[in-house]
Amino acid sequence: MSAADPRPVLLSLRGVSRVHGSGATAVRALRGVDLDVRIGELVAIMGASGSGKSTLLNIAGGLDTPTEGTVNLGRHDIASLDQKARARLRRRSIGYVFQDFNLIPALTGLENVSLPRELDGVPLRTARKEARTALDEVGMADLADRFPDEMSGGQRQRVAIARAFVGPRRLVLADEPTGALDSATGEDVLRLLRARVDAGAGGLLVTHEARHAAWADRTIFIRDGVVIDSTGELAEPESLLSATDGH
Numbered sequence: 001m002s003a004a005d006p007r008p009v010l011l012s013l014r015g016v017s018r019v020h021g022s023g024a025t026a027v028r029a030l031r032g033v034d035l036d037v038r039i040g041e042l043v044a045i046m047g048a049s050g051s052g053k054s055t056l057l058n059i060a061g062g063l064d065t066p067t068e069g070t071v072n073l074g075r076h077d078i079a080s081l082d083q084k085a086r087a088r089l090r091r092r093s094i095g096y097v098f099q100d101f102n103l104i105p106a107l108t109g110l111e112n113v114s115l116p117r118e119l120d121g122v123p124l125r126t127a128r129k130e131a132r133t134a135l136d137e138v139g140m141a142d143l144a145d146r147f148p149d150e151m152s153g154g155q156r157q158r159v160a161i162a163r164a165f166v167g168p169r170r171l172v173l174a175d176e177p178t179g180a181l182d183s184a185t186g187e188d189v190l191r192l193l194r195a196r197v198d199a200g201a202g203g204l205l206v207t208h209e210a211r212h213a214a215w216a217d218r219t220i221f222i223r224d225g226v227v228i229d230s231t232g233e234l235a236e237p238e239s240l241l242s243a244t245d246g247h
């Protein structure tokens with residue numbers, strides 16, 4: 001992404017490092033990561049198992065905090081917020097889509113999507129209205145009253161995407177969101193993700209598949225906790241997906 005890109009920066013990581021554990025067993029999962037995600041931008045993250053992708057996503061989403069460095073979401077410095085304020089910011093601004101959907105089985109599709117807004121104190125009627133709009137956007141309005149176990153995998157993932165985008169959320173973090181889906185359904189999910197980002201959000205997509213990364217504006221490769229921005233051409237991207245040299 002060139003410095004001249006006029007789109008506002010939504011998420012900004014500067015000098016982010018994360019050490020898991022301490023002493024002899026300490027693992028440096030991230031080392032000095034700088035990353036910007038702009039409004040309207042979907043950035044794919046690729047790298048071998050254990051390279052630090054999930055740690056990066058968790059830190060970007062305020063689920064984990066860096067050992068060093070800063071994480072800004074809009075005008076908020078996420079790491080400097082106390083736990084309560086961080087949880088509120090997460091609920092209001094950040095949507096997650098996981099490989100295993102993480103829907104609550106005892107709630108209908110509509111209730112699953114509405115819940116985060118209700119937890120945020122939005123009146124029930126408004127929350128349900130927002131949930132219907134979000135379900136409609138992913139083509140799930142007709143199945144809103146079904147429970148997750150009455151839906152196919154692809155339908156469940158659509159509900160999970162609606163939940164990730166309900167209300168005013170601006171950042172979506174997707175960790176292998178197509179992992180449990182067949183390839184056509186997986187492409188549908190990525191198309192929805194792309195459409196929502198284009199409509200004014202920012203996104204990070206962890207994926208192992210280059211054809212999924214092709215939905216993103218750019219792909220960053222991570223190896224042993226170090227990000228290699230691939231804005232320039234990478235000669236051998238495949239080599240970056242093979243084994244890391246461990247820790």
Ligand SMILES: Nc1ncnc2c1ncn2[C@@H]1O[C@H](COP(=O)(O)OP(=O)(O)OP(=O)(O)O)[C@@H](O)[C@H]1O
Pocket residue numbers: 020021027028029047048049050051052053054055056247
């Ligand atoms: N809570 C933790 N405690 C100790 N080490 C951890 C913890 N979480 C992650 N690690 C280590 O940090 C490194 C990065 O892990 P991370 O889960 O971020 O990698 P990843 O690229 O997402 O891997 P995968 O593709 O297998 O999910 C690994 O060496 C991992 O073992």
